[in-house]
Amino acid sequence: MLNTPQRHVVFADSLDGAIEALARGASVMGGGTWMMRAERRGDPLPASVVLLDRIPALTEVMVTDSAVTLGAGLSHAAVASALRGLSGLEGVVAAASGSANPAIRHAATLGGNLATADFPAADLAPALLAQGAEVELAASGGPRRLPLDAFLVDRPAHLADAILTRVHLPREAVMSAHARLPLRKAGDYPVAIVSIARRADCTLRIAVGSVEPVARRWTALEAAIGARPVSPDEGARLAAAHMDFEGRDGVEAEGWYRVTVLPALVKRALDALEARP
Numbered sequence: 287m288l289n290t291p292q293r294h295v296v297f298a299d300s301l302d303g304a305i306e307a308l309a310r311g312a313s314v315m316g317g318g319t320w321m322m323r324a325e326r327r328g329d330p331l332p333a334s335v336v337l338l339d340r341i342p343a344l345t346e347v348m349v350t351d352s353a354v355t356l357g358a359g360l361s362h363a364a365v366a367s368a369l370r371g372l373s374g375l376e377g378v379v380a381a382a383s384g385s386a387n388p389a390i391r392h393a394a395t396l397g398g399n400l401a402t403a404d405f406p407a408a409d410l411a412p413a414l415l416a417q418g419a420e421v422e423l424a425a426s427g428g429p430r431r432l433p434l435d436a437f438l439v440d441r442p443a444h445l446a447d448a449i450l451t452r453v454h455l456p457r458e459a460v461m462s463a464h465a466r467l468p469l470r471k472a473g474d475y476p477v478a479i480v481s482i483a484r485r486a487d488c489t490l491r492i493a494v495g496s497v498e499p500v501a502r503r504w505t506a507l508e509a510a511i512g513a514r515p516v517s518p519d520e521g522a523r524l525a526a527a528h529m530d531f532e533g534r535d536g537v538e539a540e541g542w543y544r545v546t547v548l549p550a551l552v553k554r555a556l557d558a559l560e561a562r563p
């Protein structure tokens with residue numbers, strides 16, 4: 287434990303230690319890539335933080351034929367390298383290896399990407415929603431598990447007494463793709479993201495990120511497509527016909543633009559699915 291006049295930092299080496307620090311008022315730090323820029327956003331840095339990077343359980347990966355479990359402390363780069371080559375998870379690999387820039391991808395964690403409530407452009411959120419992911423939280427009362435979509439809509443409440451420890455993916459998808467639109471150059475936040483996963487029965491899970499404040503499934507489009515094969519052009523046409531997003535205005539783009547590009551991103555993601563063997 288290191289004390290400075292300004293900050294109190296706890297280097298937790300167990301989940302119990304991290305949960306204790308959280309209960310004493312510390313903020314949980316993953317890769318620090320969001321937290322350490324707090325002052326640039328006009329927010330104060332936390333007075334007390336607990337670091338998770340010495341907890342081995344948080345960087346574990348488990349892969350079976352029916353499921354994948356990812357520790358929340360894995361970096362984007364580690365997620366990409368753990369899942370590369372696994373059928374059905376191509377969209378998650380594309381999200382983890384295409385977000386931000388190489389330096390950020392080696393520091394920012396899976397847990398931090400999903401836990402940051404005021405960051406709408408997280409790449410991993412729609413990619414994991416398309417997989418039907420669940421999150422596991424650790425709290426003093428024991429672990430709890432809930433669907434990722436339920437977690438995303440109410441993160442501050444779920445994390446008030448808990449740490450995000452794992453993400454569980456059922457291996458239902460036979461193929462998946464992730465299409466993102468950064469405006470100017472690599473490293474920009476994407477203005478809109480579409481992730482699509484196809485299951486063995488041909489139904490699709492489609493998720494959208496960065497358009498609204500919280501990533502979510504596009505269930506109206508999923509229902510319109512159903513289980514029939516859909517060409518990329520038809521998918522784009524159905525996307526325009528079943529648009530039910532209200533775009534958020536932000537520094538990179540206005541809300542109407544984020545919504546307008548969605549059919550093209552649906553087409554791009556379906557093109558990527560078609561290109562898979």
Ligand SMILES: Cc1cc2nc3c(=O)[nH]c(=O)nc-3n(C[C@H](O)[C@H](O)[C@H](O)COP(=O)(O)OP(=O)(O)OC[C@H]3O[C@@H](n4cnc5c(N)ncnc54)[C@H](O)[C@@H]3O)c2cc1C
Nearest residue numbers: 316317318319320321385386395397398399401408409450
């Ligand atoms: C220039 C730049 C470009 C970027 N571009 C992209 C991009 O295109 N796509 C993308 O997805 N990301 C991008 N990022 C990363 C993104 O903006 C966040 O910085 C990142 O997702 C935060 O992860 P972290 O592990 O660093 O979280 P931290 O900064 O450590 O924490 C962020 C928040 O999450 C909480 N938290 C962290 N871990 C946990 C946990 N295990 N349990 C509970 N709460 C937790 C913290 O308390 C804090 O509130 C970019 C970052 C930068 C700097």
